[in-house]
Amino acid sequence: MYKKLILHDLSNGEAEEIIPQESAEYTIFPANPAVHHCIGCFGCWVKTPGRCVLKDRGSDFAVLMSQHDQVIVISRLVFGGLSPEVKSVLDRSIGFILPFFRIVDGEMHHTKRYEKSPDLSYLLYGPDINEREKATAQKLVAANALNFGAENYSIAFYQSFHEMKEALA
Amino acid sequence: MKIILLNGSPKNKDSASGIILTALQERIGKTHECVICHAANQDKQEIIQAISGANALVVSFPLYVDGIPSHLLRLLDEIQHEIADTAPGLLVYAIVNNGFYEGRQNVTALDMMRNFCDRAGLAWGQGVGVGAGGMAGAAPVGHGPMKNLGSALDLLAENILGNNSAEDYIFEPNFPRFLYKASAHVGWKMQARKNGLKADMLYGK
Numbered sequence: 001m002y003k004k005l006i007l008h009d010l011s012n013g014e015a016e017e018i019i020p021q022e023s024a025e026y027t028i029f030p031a032n033p034a035v036h037h038c039i040g041c042f043g044c045w046v047k048t049p050g051r052c053v054l055k056d057r058g059s060d061f062a063v064l065m066s067q068h069d070q071v072i073v074i075s076r077l078v079f080g081g082l083s084p085e086v087k088s089v090l091d092r093s094i095g096f097i098l099p100f101f102r103i104v105d106g107e108m109h110h111t112k113r114y115e116k117s118p119d120l121s122y123l124l125y126g127p128d129i130n131e132r133e134k135a136t137a138q139k140l141v142a143a144n145a146l147n148f149g150a151e152n153y154s155i156a157f158y159q160s161f162h163e164m165k166e167a168l169a
Numbered sequence: 170m171k172i173i174l175l176n177g178s179p180k181n182k183d184s185a186s187g188i189i190l191t192a193l194q195e196r197i198g199k200t201h202e203c204v205i206c207h208a209a210n211q212d213k214q215e216i217i218q219a220i221s222g223a224n225a226l227v228v229s230f231p232l233y234v235d236g237i238p239s240h241l242l243r244l245l246d247e248i249q250h251e252i253a254d255t256a257p258g259l260l261v262y263a264i265v266n267n268g269f270y271e272g273r274q275n276v277t278a279l280d281m282m283r284n285f286c287d288r289a290g291l292a293w294g295q296g297v298g299v300g301a302g303g304m305a306g307a308a309p310v311g312h313g314p315m316k317n318l319g320s321a322l323d324l325l326a327e328n329i330l331g332n333n334s335a336e337d338y339i340f341e342p343n344f345p346r347f348l349y350k351a352s353a354h355v356g357w358k359m360q361a362r363k364n365g366l367k368a369d370m371l372y373g374k
Contacts, residue, residue: 037209037240038233040179046360049373066374079284081236084243090234098372099357101269101350108269108350113374132287136280143235143277 001025005064005118008074009085010161018165019074027064031075031085035092044095050113052092062093065148070119074164077124077157080136096148109147117149123168125158171223172203172329175216177230177241179209185266185305186229189322192310193227193264196326208241213248220248221255225262225294225329228282231302232267236278245285253290260294261286262329266302268353270346272339273298279337294334297321300341301349307342314344 006019009031020026035058043053044062052059065071073090076083082090096117097110122141134157145153158164174194178184190205197203206219208230220226230241237245252259263282265275275298286293299305299321304314311319317340328335342349358368 037179037243038238040184040231040238042360045371046357046366047364049366049371078242078246079237079281079288081242081281084239084246087234087236087242088239091239094234100354100371103350107271107274108346113372130287132280133284136277136284139277139280140235143274147235 002070003027003068004070004072005029005068006072006074007031007061007086007089009076009083010074014161018168027068029061029064029089031083031089034085035088037088038091038094042099044092045099048095050095052095054092058089058092061089062096065093065096065118066114066116068118070121072121072123074123074125077126077129077133077137080133081140082122082124090144104146112149114149117151119152119154120145120148120150121153122155123158123164124155125161125164127159129157129159170201170225170330172197172201172225172227173220173223174203174205175226175228175241176205176207176209177228177238179238179240181207181210183306184231185299185302186231186264188305188310189264189266189299189302189318190227190229192319193229193322193326196322197329201330208244213244216244217248217251217255220252220259223256223259224332225260226256227262227264227325227329229264229266230278232265232269232275232278235274237281249285249289258292260292260329260332260334262294262297262325264297264299264325266299266305268301268303270301270341270349272300272341275299276337276339292334295325295328296337297325298337298339300339301344303353304342304344304349307344314342316343317341 075086100111174190178186279296308315
């Protein structure tokens, strides 16, 4: 089975309308209430390899990534990037990769901890998304895929929750 | 002039972002009002108050997952609708440093800072992309491997004091990439040993 991990920043009411029930196929990780932000200690690389040292549920996400075939990120688009709540979870998940470096197409990137990386799918919503923000987000998802070692990625934009809901229906 | 330097590292001390801002503050000189704020320790109201009436805001932060660290992102998200009123005419500069060698890997985060300016109705000053940010403390800024960083900050200080907007300035340390890579690998293994781990345990699942 192709297993999907959904990370989203929707309210409970919105989530009920579009997020599938937890099942063997779907794991749901709400970004709210927000997890503590990364404190930049590198403990996930040199103290408890693969897992953030902070004691809240934000430390679970890196391991969950390794157990799924796809990560679907549903986020408000903020300045062409992810929302603070979703970003907090991803900042805490760099234990998914190793601290060591490799050179890919002439650029330095991290090496992989796990053999396989999940595909990345970003569904980004917000009012008045402009072309510059879209271009930034396109660069972001490509860079995130490269740095998490994902072979496949996709991105979609929605001007409102309702537009997203109709598109996913 | 009033210039606010905002440290966007989550760390209170020994951060590359902080070393960079201290070196920039020295270059701006004591004849100007130039204060360092810390996004991790100060709330929205304190930051808004600090920025009030400022001519320039310089945000210095480490690249996190190809973007802005979440605590700084939250602050920018919260202040975007108020900042233009509190500091009309503010020019925003950003310095992003990353753990990879190439300074150009910071350009997406610099784009995000430009998008913040658009949303906030502020003017963009300049973006600086610092490769191998972890080396910032390896030598005094302006010397040895940190020579390029010194030149970049000289130029940035000149632009801030001249109220100028300029093209992004992207650079690497005066230190070869293969040595940076090799010493980083040695460094991770040394840190592991300090924590009581054997080097091969860093690869654990």
